[in-house]
Amino acid sequence: MVQNFFAPQSNVMILACSGGSNVGQLSNQAAIELTQEGLGKMFCLAGIGGNLSGFVQSAKDIDQMVAIDGCKVGCAKAILEQAGVPLQEYVVVTDSGIEKDKNFSLKAEEIAKVKSAVLDACGTGAPVAADQTSKTIGCCG
Amino acid sequence: MEIKILGPGCPKCEQTSKIVAEAVSETGVEANVEKVTGVMDIAGYGVFGTPAVVIDGDVKCVGKIPKKEDVKSWLTK
Numbered sequence: 001m002v003q004n005f006f007a008p009q010s011n012v013m014i015l016a017c018s019g020g021s022n023v024g025q026l027s028n029q030a031a032i033e034l035t036q037e038g039l040g041k042m043f044c045l046a047g048i049g050g051n052l053s054g055f056v057q058s059a060k061d062i063d064q065m066v067a068i069d070g071c072k073v074g075c076a077k078a079i080l081e082q083a084g085v086p087l088q089e090y091v092v093v094t095d096s097g098i099e100k101d102k103n104f105s106l107k108a109e110e111i112a113k114v115k116s117a118v119l120d121a122c123g124t125g126a127p128v129a130a131d132q133t134s135k136t137i138g139c140c141g
Numbered sequence: 142m143e144i145k146i147l148g149p150g151c152p153k154c155e156q157t158s159k160i161v162a163e164a165v166s167e168t169g170v171e172a173n174v175e176k177v178t179g180v181m182d183i184a185g186y187g188v189f190g191t192p193a194v195v196i197d198g199d200v201k202c203v204g205k206i207p208k209k210e211d212v213k214s215w216l217t218k
């Protein structure tokens with residue numbers, strides 16, 4: 001993780017609710033894979049929820065952000081509101097027709113569906129190839 | 142007052158350091174300014190990118206060069 005931490009490319013902040021259900025974990029897995037594929041970089045929603053200034057200020061200062069909630073309870077959205085962070089792009093996993101349950105055996109086709117919804121929300125046709133992400137430490141944008 | 146400039150040393154980090162130094166000088170506040178360049182040290186502040194400015198433990202801006210007037214307002218609050 002550290003090697004790409006300050007990579008200037010693909011500077012979309014990805015925040016997932018990562019909640020305790022299939023859809024919460026689908027949000028998490030989609031965020032991981034989109035990060036690996038170079039769409040952006042997953043960031044710690046928990047740090048924002050904990051009101052830690054580095055995390056909150058980072059979310060306030062970022063130009064492009066997508067928040068992924070598993071369900072309509074909207075915990076990620078609520079955390080951002082609580083922290084005074086403007087919501088930008090927003091995806092709810094259940095809006096893609098995936099039902100919420102407690103089965104944590106995530107299906108590849110459902111992960112793909114969530115990733116597709118995120119890419120649509122971000123107006124991105126396809127993720128950047130992983131080998132295009134920086135392997136060096138540099139300053140942000 | 143403890144001020145930390147987070148960044149590995151790119152031109153934007155240097156510009157941020159310059160602006161902070163000018164703001165400190167112009168406001169006359171007593172401040173110790175330190176550059177934090179180590180990746181793991183920077184990561185410990187929970188910032189998404191650099192440059193970033195931390196004043197007395199509070200992260201004030203991330204991923205951009207701050208305006209001098211903003212820095213002055215942080216220093217004098």
